[in-house]
Amino acid sequence: MMNAAEPRRPRADRLSGVRGMNDVLPADEALWRRLEEAVADTMRAYGYRQIRTPIVEPTGLFVRGIGEVTDIVEKEMYSFVDALNGEHLSLRPENTAGVVRAVIEHNLLYDGPQRLWYAGPMFRHERPQRGRYRQFHQVGAEALGFAGPDADAEVILLCQRLWDELGITGVRLEINSLGQLPERRAHREALIAWFEAHREQLDADALRRLHSNPLRILDTKNPAMQELVENAPQLSGFLGEASRAHFTRLQELLHSQNLPFRINPRLVRGLDYYNLSVFEWVADIDGTALTICGGGRYDPLIGMLGGKDAPACGFALGVERVLGLLRAGEPDAASGAQCDVYIVHHGDATLEAAFGVAERLRSAGLDVVLHCGGGSFKSQFRRADASGARFAVIIGVDELARGEVSVKWLRADREPTQTDGTAGAGAAVTATRQESVALAAIVDRLFDAIGEND
Ligand code: ATP
Ligand code: MG
Numbered sequence: 001m002m003n004a005a006e007p008r009r010p011r012a013d014r015l016s017g018v019r020g021m022n023d024v025l026p027a028d029e030a031l032w033r034r035l036e037e038a039v040a041d042t043m044r045a046y047g048y049r050q051i052r053t054p055i056v057e058p059t060g061l062f063v064r065g066i067g068e069v070t071d072i073v074e075k076e077m078y079s080f081v082d083a084l085n086g087e088h089l090s091l092r093p094e095n096t097a098g099v100v101r102a103v104i105e106h107n108l109l110y111d112g113p114q115r116l117w118y119a120g121p122m123f124r125h126e127r128p129q130r131g132r133y134r135q136f137h138q139v140g141a142e143a144l145g146f147a148g149p150d151a152d153a154e155v156i157l158l159c160q161r162l163w164d165e166l167g168i169t170g171v172r173l174e175i176n177s178l179g180q181l182p183e184r185r186a187h188r189e190a191l192i193a194w195f196e197a198h199r200e201q202l203d204a205d206a207l208r209r210l211h212s213n214p215l216r217i218l219d220t221k222n223p224a225m226q227e228l229v230e231n232a233p234q235l236s237g238f239l240g241e242a243s244r245a246h247f248t249r250l251q252e253l254l255h256s257q258n259l260p261f262r263i264n265p266r267l268v269r270g271l272d273y274y275n276l277s278v279f280e281w282v283a284d285i286d287g288t289a290l291t292i293c294g295g296g297r298y299d300p301l302i303g304m305l306g307g308k309d310a311p312a313c314g315f316a317l318g319v320e321r322v323l324g325l326l327r328a329g330e331p332d333a334a335s336g337a338q339c340d341v342y343i344v345h346h347g348d349a350t351l352e353a354a355f356g357v358a359e360r361l362r363s364a365g366l367d368v369v370l371h372c373g374g375g376s377f378k379s380q381f382r383r384a385d386a387s388g389a390r391f392a393v394i395i396g397v398d399e400l401a402r403g404e405v406s407v408k409w410l411r412a413d414r415e416p417t418q419t420d421g422t423a424g425a426g427a428a429v430t431a432t433r434q435e436s437v438a439l440a441a442i443v444d445r446l447f448d449a450i451g452e453n454d
Pocket of ligand 1: 137318
């Protein structure tokens, strides 16, 4: 019994993470890694090379590159003044502007067109809710220096291959064409005239955007404005010959690869710099349609950010939303820790031998957990079972004196009748097979044992 008179140190307040910013715990790691590996493989298969840009950029990059009258720049950016030197900086809300900045800065287009991809955290001060976070992750690809609809088709096919690779079904492709600036201007005038004529039906957001960004009004989620928006003049009526040809060719190419899509004339995308092709991949998550990936052509951006004019297109997908789909498809996808060997040891000088065995096994390529913290063999075996290891190596004083250790088969699911070997650590441990092995032969013996079941 503790002395009751002993003063207790008060427990410190518990700190929490920032709202809307999540920890990815080890149980989810297998799922993340699967996505990351599928992404890296798919990007490589299309000749895209990875680029890593900083998480912080000058605020001006996003103001210019995304547009002042956008949700992102108006109210979602984590912007601050660097107290040490007065620079205006922002956590990146997306990565296209950063990639383009880097491409210009390092003159990458001098060597010809570039196929690039990235992955990493993005930051937007949005209201946190399901599928919407303040730190979230995107994977994206950018094809820079390509003008034709072939590049548009390529990035779309790349997405489809990624869904296939991940075993995701039921994502729908929607496409549209935003045309070119003069066409959008003509459409914009017509839109403003239309909304002016129905001013009394506009909500506050729409009134504010009427002259700054009327296209965004089409994106409204306000149910009261749906009919007005549906009957508004459509951009497709304002597209010229070249824009129509680009859009038609993209559709032909998608058809040629048997990729189904729907033309959605209301698809405008949130960012200002898009032109010609835009697309979104939409999935139903718990009955609501959610965009998991969006992209398109952004020919003006490189020039807008001070580079020599060059066409470009790309996309960004929301990692958390794709993981949500993966989880929905396989509720058991998350997995606990797994290793090949757990080493238990008890008695004088066994720890040194245990370290030695562990290092030899690791050098041979096995994943090894060495029991730390001592305790009885019984308590160590409980940890060994929980580790998911296939084998325990047991090091005791008497055996060690004879130059031997023991191998114990931990998992009943490794019986020869089972061939797929995928059963988890939760399987009942009924196997009791155990044998002595010469210390010098432990690596070979374990490899033989692994081979027995593979
Ligand atoms: P939305 O209309 O849902 O706000 P967006 O147009 O802002 O989407 P993009 O900037 O095109 O989204 O980003 C591409 C993808 O990144 C989205 O389709 C979505 O899957 C994901 N995404 C965007 N914002 C968030 C967020 N706050 N949390 C999680 N994922 C996000
Ligand atoms: Mg948004």
